[in-house]
Amino acid sequence: MASLMTRNSVFAGKIAKYVSDCTKRLSSHFTYYPDNEKPVTGETTKMNMMQAINNAMDITLKDDPTAVLFGEDVAFGGVFRCALGLQDKYGKDRVFNTPLCEQGIAGFGIGLATAGATAIAEIQFADYIFPAFDQLVNEAAKARYRSGGQFECGALTVRAPCGAVGHGGLYHSQSPEAYFAHTPGLRVVVPRGPIAAKGLLLSCIRERDPCVFLEPKILYRSATEEVPVEDYTLPLGKAQVLREGDAATLIGWGTQIHVLLEVAEMAEKDLGVRCEVIDLMSILPWDEDTVCNSVKKTGRCLIAHEAPLTSGFGAELAATVQEECFLHLEAPVSRVAGWDAPFPHVFEPFYLPDKWRCFSALSDLVCY
Amino acid sequence: MREVDTALTSYRCHAWTKLMSGSVLGLLAEVAGRKSGSSRGKGGSMHIYARNFYGGNAIVGSQVFDDWAGLAFAHKYRGDGGVTFALYGDGAANQGQVFEAFNMAKLLTLPCVFVCENNKYGMGTSASRSSASTEYKRGDYIPGFWVDGMNVLACREATRFAIEHCTSGKGPLIMEMETYRYSGHSTSDPGTSYWSRDEVKARREK
Numbered sequence: 062m063a064s065l066m067t068r069n070s071v072f073a074g075k076i077a078k079y080v081s082d083c084t085k086r087l088s089s090h091f092t093y094y095p096d097n098e099k100p101v102t103g104e105t106t107k108m109n110m111m112q113a114i115n116n117a118m119d120i121t122l123k124d125d126p127t128a129v130l131f132g133e134d135v136a137f138g139g140v141f142r143c144a145l146g147l148q149d150k151y152g153k154d155r156v157f158n159t160p161l162c163e164q165g166i167a168g169f170g171i172g173l174a175t176a177g178a179t180a181i182a183e184i185q186f187a188d189y190i191f192p193a194f195d196q197l198v199n200e201a202a203k204a205r206y207r208s209g210g211q212f213e214c215g216a217l218t219v220r221a222p223c224g225a226v227g228h229g230g231l232y233h234s235q236s237p238e239a240y241f242a243h244t245p246g247l248r249v250v251v252p253r254g255p256i257a258a259k260g261l262l263l264s265c266i267r268e269r270d271p272c273v274f275l276e277p278k279i280l281y282r283s284a285t286e287e288v289p290v291e292d293y294t295l296p297l298g299k300a301q302v303l304r305e306g307d308a309a310t311l312i313g314w315g316t317q318i319h320v321l322l323e324v325a326e327m328a329e330k331d332l333g334v335r336c337e338v339i340d341l342m343s344i345l346p347w348d349e350d351t352v353c354n355s356v357k358k359t360g361r362c363l364i365a366h367e368a369p370l371t372s373g374f375g376a377e378l379a380a381t382v383q384e385e386c387f388l389h390l391e392a393p394v395s396r397v398a399g400w401d402a403p404f405p406h407v408f409e410p411f412y413l414p415d416k417w418r419c420f421s422a423l424s425d426l427v428c429y
Numbered sequence: 430m431r432e433v434d435t436a437l438t439s440y441r442c443h444a445w446t447k448l449m450s451g452s453v454l455g456l457l458a459e460v461a462g463r464k465s466g467s468s469r470g471k472g473g474s475m476h477i478y479a480r481n482f483y484g485g486n487a488i489v490g491s492q493v494f495d496d497w498a499g500l501a502f503a504h505k506y507r508g509d510g511g512v513t514f515a516l517y518g519d520g521a522a523n524q525g526q527v528f529e530a531f532n533m534a535k536l537l538t539l540p541c542v543f544v545c546e547n548n549k550y551g552m553g554t555s556a557s558r559s560s561a562s563t564e565y566k567r568g569d570y571i572p573g574f575w576v577d578g579m580n581v582l583a584c585r586e587a588t589r590f591a592i593e594h595c596t597s598g599k600g601p602l603i604m605e606m607e608t609y610r611y612s613g614h615s616t617s618d619p620g621t622s623y624w625s626r627d628e629v630k631a632r633r634e635k
Contacts, residue, residue: 160523160559192524 089227089279090415091319094303095286096256100295105287110280113255113288114143114220117262118181120292122151125179127216128266130156132166132183140185141222141281167193167219171201171271174214179266187223187275188232194240201271202246215269220262222278223251224316225367225413229278230406236315236368236399241273242345242377248272248297249344251315254284260295261342268297277315300348302355306335309361309426312352312378314341317365317414324419334427344374352378353385360391361426365414370398392429397422501539501601512540512595519547519556534601535571541601542591543571546578548608564605573603 099105108116121128130144136158138145148156159166163184170182184190190197197219205213225234241249248270252258258276265272303318304325311321318340325336337355341347356362362382364375375396382394397414405412504511521527522545534541549556572594576587584606591602 158559161520162523162525164525165523192526 089283090225090410090413091316092323093254093280093284094319094322095284096254099287099289100256100260101289101291101293104290106290107285108255108259108288109282110252110255110258110276110284111141111143111282113259113286114262114276115145115147116288116290117259117266118144118147119150120263121179121181121266122147122155124292125266127177128155128179128181129173130181130183131159131169132220133161133185134158135183139183141278143220143276143281144183163189163191163193164196167196167201170217170219171196171204171214174217174271175204175212177216179216180214180218181266182217182219184219184221186233186278187221187237188235190219190221190237193219197241197247197271197273198244202244204246204271206246213269214271216266217271218262218265218274219272220274220276222281223275224277224279225404225409226279227409228406229404229409231403234367234404234409236275236366238273238275238314238344238366239368239372239374239377242374244345246271247345249275250297250342251275251277251344252280252342253277253315253318253340254280255286255288257295257340257342259288260293261297263292264294264297267294272297275315279316295342298343298346298348300342300351301340302337302351303340304336304338306337307359308332308334309336309363309423310352310355310359311336311338311419311423312341312362312364313338313366314344315367317367320414320416320419321365323416324423327416327420328423328427332424332427336423347378349381349385353382356382356386357389360389361395361429362386362390363395363397363419363423363426365397365419367399367413369401370396371401373398392426395422395426501534501541502537504540505538510596512542512592514542514544516544516546519545519549520559522547523560531571531601531603538598538600540595542588542595543601543603545603545605546608547605571601571603573605576604576606578606578608 118130122130130147132139132144134140135144135156136148136153138147144156159169166182166184170180173180184193201214201217205215223236223238225236238249238251241247248265248268250261250265250272252261252274262274265274304322306325308328311325313321318338321338325338328334328336337359339352339355341352362379364378366373366375368374370376373396375398379394379396383390397419399412399414402412501513501515504513515530517527527543531543533539534543547556574587577583587604587606591604594602
């Protein structure tokens with residue numbers, strides 16, 4: 062009897078450990094750092110990133126009578142519910158579903174924008190944006206240039222959820238910012254949280270250039286902040302310094318910023334150095350001045366992104382940094398990124414540039 | 430279908446994998462991401478492959494164009510009398526690539542059967558709201574016919590007919606198989622926002 066009890070408790074202990082291990086494996090690879098600074102004073106309300114984006118579109122549809130929102134399944138709110146309630150509020154002629162055809166969605170949006178309407182096109186997952194690639198790169202980006210300014214589709218904003226989510230696999234986790242960053246004529250923007258998302262999205266919608274707004278899907282619900290309820294915008298093409306320091310400059314965007322903020326904390330605690338953390342926010346055009354001034358101050362630069370290493374946007378940053386800040390550099394520019402492989406399913410924890418990989422690269426950088 | 434025929438479908442591919450490979454272990458292992466899985470654990474639940482079965486494709490509509498072109502042409506080139514079955518859903522039926530595929534199949538007279546599994550909903554959007562023509566058998570320059578996808582015998586006979594049609598050099602064919610999806614599209618979709626309970630209940634009873 063006694064041995065039976067011992068065996069059961071050992072077994073129960075094993076189960077408890079297994080469940081706990083699973084939870085650790087399944088929990089996210091980052092800790093969320095909310096913004097404490099507000100871009101405007103005034104009333105705020107607690108919102109997650111999905112609600113902030115919903116709020117931005119609500120403001121747009123309310124104030125701009127030409128604004129329309131469309132995409133796959135947006136009528137009931139969309140797969141992430143960013144468009145929740147908007148069709149009920151503004152009607153089927155302004156918020157509507159499209160058939161399953163990304164090329165069509167982009168093309169349709171370009172036409173609408175050229176004709177003078179404010180078009181907000183939702184691509185269900187950034188991984189599906191590739192059928193629309195030709196439309197965005199060859200049509201949207203080049204319309205103003207090729208017509209000598211007679212026509213343009215600046216009123217187009219294409220929104221898509223991007224980035225790792227823990228279980229997305231090959232086609233629900235990609236970060237395609239680098240493909241679009243290679244296209245003059247577009248703007249590419251990636252927010253890190255609700256306050257940034259609302260301000261940046263409103264800027265993109267009002268900006269007279271076609272914008273690709275990539276929303277890190279894992280932050281839709283996990284990122285909550287006190288967001289100002291009023292209408293406000295954040296400048297495009299400007300990076301934000303989130304943490305000041307003098308030992309190294311850590312650059313990232315989207316979800317990766319939160320990983321880097323944690324790495325900076327670890328560095329202060331374990332290595333005794335203060336790192337500067339910069340959120341690019343706008344990938345194209347990106348804020349060269351802020352980044353280079355920072356690297357000239359610190360002498361060391363680490364760039365991290367989820368997208369694969371080769372030809373990821375970090376490559377562009379590294380090339381420019383070494384060109385502009387060469388004599389100030391104390392160590393080679395370091396990049397920590399996803400491996401050069403399709404985004405894996407079960408191997409995701411090994412694929413992502415998590416805090417351990419980033420910390421290890423930072424240690425090497427600091428001790429170079 | 431016969432030994433020599435090839436098939437490819439979209440992401441809802443578990444049953445196909447079992448059919449084409451006969452290995453339940455391979456299927457379960459793949460879903461769990463283990464090395465013993467059909468795709469060595471790298472594909473996961475949506476990307477499962479087997480002999481003559483080319484997956485398992487998450488990008489909707491891409492499989493119709495992507496692999497079938499080579500497969501169907503290979504059958505014709507090799508003269509092995511094989512036919513390629515390219516399956517896709519009503520949601521995918523409006524992807525431009527699908528129409529490009531139809532054109533090439535007819536132009537090159539390829540032994541290919543395009544099977545549209547019409548469950549009336551592309552995730553959350555009903556077919557009538559996403560398609561100008563809900564006649565998914567299309568049948569313009571490629572002949573097509575409608576099959577009751579819920580009737581096993583009808584499906585079998587239709588497939589036999591299709592194989593005969595293609596192997597006798599008559600070129601491609603389109604089959605629209607009408608079916609129904611009882612639950613939501615995926616784990617993030619409870620299937621309640623665009624359906625009513627009664628509608629699902631009525632279908633189940635049929």
